[in-house]
Amino acid sequence: MKKFFNIIAIFAFFFSYSQIxxxxxxxxxxxxxxxxxxxxxxxxxxxxxxxxxxxxxxxVRGTGQTTGAVxxxxxxxxxxxxxxxxxxxxxxxxxxxxKEGSYSQHLxxxxxxxxxxxxxxxxxxxxxxxxxxxxxxGVQDMLSCFYFLRSKTPAELKTGTIFxxxxxxxxxxxxxxxxxxxxxxxxxxxxxxxALKIIPSVKSGRVFKEKEGVTMWVSNDNNHIPLLLKAxxxxxxxxxxxxxxxxxxxxxxxxx
Numbered sequence: 384m385k386k387f388f389n390i391i392a393i394f395a396f397f398f399s400y401s402q403i404x405x406x407x408x409x410x411x412x413x414x415x416x417x418x419x420x421x422x423x424x425x426x427x428x429x430x431x432x433x434x435x436x437x438x439x440x441x442x443v444r445g446t447g448q449t450t451g452a453v454x455x456x457x458x459x460x461x462x463x464x465x466x467x468x469x470x471x472x473x474x475x476x477x478x479x480x481x482k483e484g485s486y487s488q489h490l491x492x493x494x495x496x497x498x499x500x501x502x503x504x505x506x507x508x509x510x511x512x513x514x515x516x517x518x519x520x521g522v523q524d525m526l527s528c529f530y531f532l533r534s535k536t537p538a539e540l541k542t543g544t545i546f547x548x549x550x551x552x553x554x555x556x557x558x559x560x561x562x563x564x565x566x567x568x569x570x571x572x573x574x575x576x577x578a579l580k581i582i583p584s585v586k587s588g589r590v591f592k593e594k595e596g597v598t599m600w601v602s603n604d605n606n607h608i609p610l611l612l613k614a615x616x617x618x619x620x621x622x623x624x625x626x627x628x629x630x631x632x633x634x635x636x637x638x639x
Contacts, residue, residue: 403441403469403534405605405632406430412608416447416589419619424449424459426623430530430628433466440466443526458485465526471496472531480506490554492524503554524551531616533607540579542566552569559583569610570598571625574637577603578610605633607614 385495411429413423426447433442445463448454464478477492489506500515523531528550544563549556561583569578578600595614601607608631628635 401528402540403467403472403536406441406530407630407632408432409630410632411627412610412625412631414612414623416499416624417622417624418453419452423453423621425626428526432469435466438475439469441469441473441530442466443530445526457484461521463526464576467527467530470600473521474524477526477551477562479525488553492551492554494518494524495524496520496522496568501551515574517550519556521552522556531611532601535548535607536605537579537603566603567600571610573625574639576610576635576637579603579607600636604636606631606635608635 408431409428409429410431410544413425413427416424416426424444424447428445429442430441430443433440435442442464445461447459449457449459456489457459459482461481461483462478463480464476465474466476468475469471473496474494476494478490480489481487487507491504491506493502493504495518499520499522501518501522503514505511540563541608542563542565546561547558549558561581563579564582566577566579567580568575579602581599581601583597599609599614600611601609607630608625609623610625612621614621
């Protein structure tokens with residue numbers, strides 16, 4: 384599931400500085416994840432408004448878990464959380480708490496956008512203390528970026544557009560470049576819907592098989608919800624497709 388949320392972030396961080404007005408309170412999106420021919424698990428992204436540190440925030444939560452036969456030999460239980468300040472449109476607080484087989488990590492990040500620093504706490508190893516890390520202007524976390532992406536209008540996502548940005552993933556800052564390569568009618572379990580096709584340039588070798596081994600389709604409307612994601616990983620391939628959605632602000636236009 385770590386790779387799934389990392390991939391979501393890759394597409395999302397390019398679209399910061401947007402107005403978070405198209406996310407309904409209580410929205411929920413579920414994706415079914417396949418690893419090769421296996422039904423590997425599911426991931427859920429939910430959002431609600433919340434008061435955090437005396438300011439209005441959008442609280443977003445991402446969870447991922449393996450299911451079925453995959454869970455029997457590799458259990459995954461991942462939780463990601465982010466509080467996005469509605470006034471500044473930037474993340475205030477970010478949590479990554481994952482359990483993947485024998486590996487686990489629990490990191491908390493506090494963003495100080497005024498002096499461009501991050502405070503990173505390793506909750507699994509408290510003896511490590513709090514690390515102060517130099518940041519950059521307008522940095523986003525993995526989840527906050529996803530909701531900024533969806534705040535863009537279709538007119539702002541024209542074919543051929545290229546974006547560059549930095550995003551905080553886990554405990555590192557990453558630069559990425561993204562290309563909007565076109566639109567196409569995409570078949571889903573709910574019917575066919577017009578979608579934007581997006582390809583990022585990513586660092587190959589560590590996670591991905593090739594520099595441009597990831598493709599994502601999002602609804603070509605004011606929702607921009609994820610519909611399908613395909614990734615060629617260093618080992619095998621991953622696909623995530625929309626499985627359920629609730630409380631989406633604008634009607635999704637599926638056709639049979």
